Amino acid sequence: MGIQEQYRSEAAALLSSGEVKLVIGFGAGSTADRRRPLFARTPEEAEKFVLDAACIANLSTYLVAEGLLSDGKKVGVFLKPDGIRSVNILISEAQLKPEQVVILGYAIENGKDVVPLEGCNISDFSIGEKIRSHTPPTHVIEAAEKIEAMSAEERFEFWKEEFAKCIKCYACRQVCPMCYCRRCIVDVNQPQWVSTSSHTLGNFEWNLVRAFHLAGRCAACGACDRACPVNIPLRLVNYRMGKEVRSAFDYVAGENSDQKPVLASFKQDDPETFIL
Amino acid sequence: MIYSPFPMRVVSKRQEAPGVNTLKLEFVKQEDHEFFKANYRTGMFGLYGVFGEGESTFCVASPETRKDYIECTFRQSGRVTSTLANTDAGDIVTFRGPYGNRFPIEQFEGKNLLFIAGGIALPPTRSVIWSCLDQREKYKNVTIVYGARTVADLVYKNELDDWKQRDDVRLVLTVDPGGETPDWQDHVGFVPTVLEQAAPSPENTIAVLCGPPIMIKFTLAALERLGFTAENVYTTLENRMKCGVGKCGRCNVGSVYICKEGPVFTAAEVQAMPQADL
């Protein structure tokens, strides 16, 4: 039995036993190479699940959808390691109860092979090597290194051009599992902290606010980057922030659900290099 | 240019109820005033603004029979209304309008008029009331049913006294149970109930009904029981608006653009709208 059939029947079993009210996975998309989120409420619907190397979206973002888990019932969800890291972060930030999430874990190896991840509760994944490995794709590292090699002026110019493209559609925010605020800071108007206009300054404000809010919280899933309709390389921003956090605090977000949110907790031996 | 407002000078400010103020505004420029005088009819609305804060939509509360100034009454709740509430006489604010449709009051001539309003919804009703009372001879019996949550929440208290004194107006005042003060002489009860007790005749009568959605719903049912047809009941709808002129896309209920085809509708027209979109 291939992994797709195996996971379909696991999902169907979860639904028919009544253990979960819903399984969030992938279905066929509008073209041969696309997959789309699929919500199955019955074992029959679970037969439509697809699991292959094109299933790259981070479905954990639906776990923080308004009202989804408020009835206390369990939800099953197909997650790759980045999705599992996201769930860990959400739990550590008290946005999810671990017992409400049943994980159908899988990993994509070499960009083509789908392999199962053992376990179903979030605690099963906390120390797994596949979760810990935090290496983004080579092209991301290369692109990041290219930017790091630039002078400050060149770097500013690069990001100015990139952020100038932003149209403030907020797709980056909406697909991000960490952007769960019911009212985002940019939607607050008393006072108006961030200008709503999508001009270069307003776009800088938005993208920097988001970068800082994700520092030490980003699961590096790349969802924002893929969602951006104007192709801003957003994951480079988050990659860099993650690197800073790692070097300052030896912390990688989402390794397990017992982690304390790094920028929301204090340790006596925290470095104080930022104090001038 | 479209979207460019008229500068307006605040003549006076009056507190009506906790958090509710009336501003009396006069035009700074003669030509703007002429435009207003030529176009304003009762029921129309405007966008009131303060540069630096934005614009907010509400009705013109003054009648079409008094166009030397604009009065607006609003609850202080958001960014713009809070700033408007903090203006003083002499300050400059802005007005964009008048927009929308109107109450067809010439069609009301020779008829009895029944005005029903709840809470902060008296201002749009008041515009029609005075437009009719200023030409009192054209209309038959005038009944006003007005209710608020508490005595303090009643707006236009001076005018309520005035209407009470007049013998050509029947005023029925009420406050919600628990909202009365020890010296309260009028009704205690919800508007629909008090309306049914007052039992105005539907014969040759036009009803004008303004209030929060829940009050509208129950009052319409009460009016139906009294024998009113939905075609003879008028109301105004309010939705969030930004342009006021049918472009920005947010105020529609189903296919109806409130800013252009409204804000005044008959109850029959409102009932034809998708209720889930209200």
Add this chain to the structure above:
Amino acid sequence: MTRILLRNKLDDCIAAWQKAGFSVLAPVKRHEMSSFGEVQKSGDMALDLILTERTIKDQFFPQTEPLIKYKIGKQQIDSETMTPPEKKRVFFGVRPCDASGLAIDDPLFGWDYKDDYWFRRRDNSVIVTIACAQADDFCMCTSVKLSPDSAKGADVLLRPLLEGSGWQIEVFTERGKALLEIVSSLLLEGNGHTFPLPQVPEKFDLEKVMAWLGDKENFESQFWKDIALRCVGCGSCTFLCPTCHCFDIQDEGDTYQGIRRKNWDSCSFALFTMHTSGHNPRNTQSTRWRQRIMHKFNYYRGKFGVNSCSGCGRCTRQCPVDMGITETLQAITNLPR
């Protein structure tokens, strides 16, 4: 006898139009994004793209547009209305769906109150459409009764010649005629073999869809909840749509001065319709998605006699969760009668 514009004369055309006071805008690819931008020579153009990622709408209804400049003094407030640039522009290489989008939005910006910001730009622009030679899986112009060579919204339509050497010219408006007059000495007389139009299959039954949407019984159908379940509520489908026109008006500045702006807004956003009281007539993503579909294929048609969709397919093409107009209208088409 029709006329032909040769590709190797395009640089001379650009120069001639510029000399006549026009800016020339065309599809360009810059910083990994394709959009309409000013060009100086044909080499700057990206004419082989099926479609630019950004629409031509941006050039008439920018994402942020200054309306009024204001200064707040102690005793008085000065305000000054800002107007869009009046520069004459040629848009070269517009796709038929994008040009149609402009024509679809004209009545909206024109009904009763004329939006000067839109029309000043419209009146100073000439649209040169190039018929499509290729389509992708997301194109759906035929489904909304347009075509890869639709002339809607175009002043001039060019059909690519088979050998790639240029385009055959069709002129539709006085404005188009005047534009070609400027370059008449650069054009050839003659007929060439034009590239066959791409096959764009019809993806849904528009008549059936409009009938279903027009039935009031369906407004509160479970269909809307199911189809919109995975919508994440971003605004990318609306912002990349050639016909979506919703906007917000915002003041932006400091205590002493600022600018009132007209900014894109989206019916996908919860805040779009939320009252100050907290009441929100469209308080779920499914009601917001329903609004988008109803607006495009029912309300807009009722007001202006045309559907507010030109079939470009961008909504699906870039949706992070693979939704879009096509899927929804296909699903309606497939509903049991």
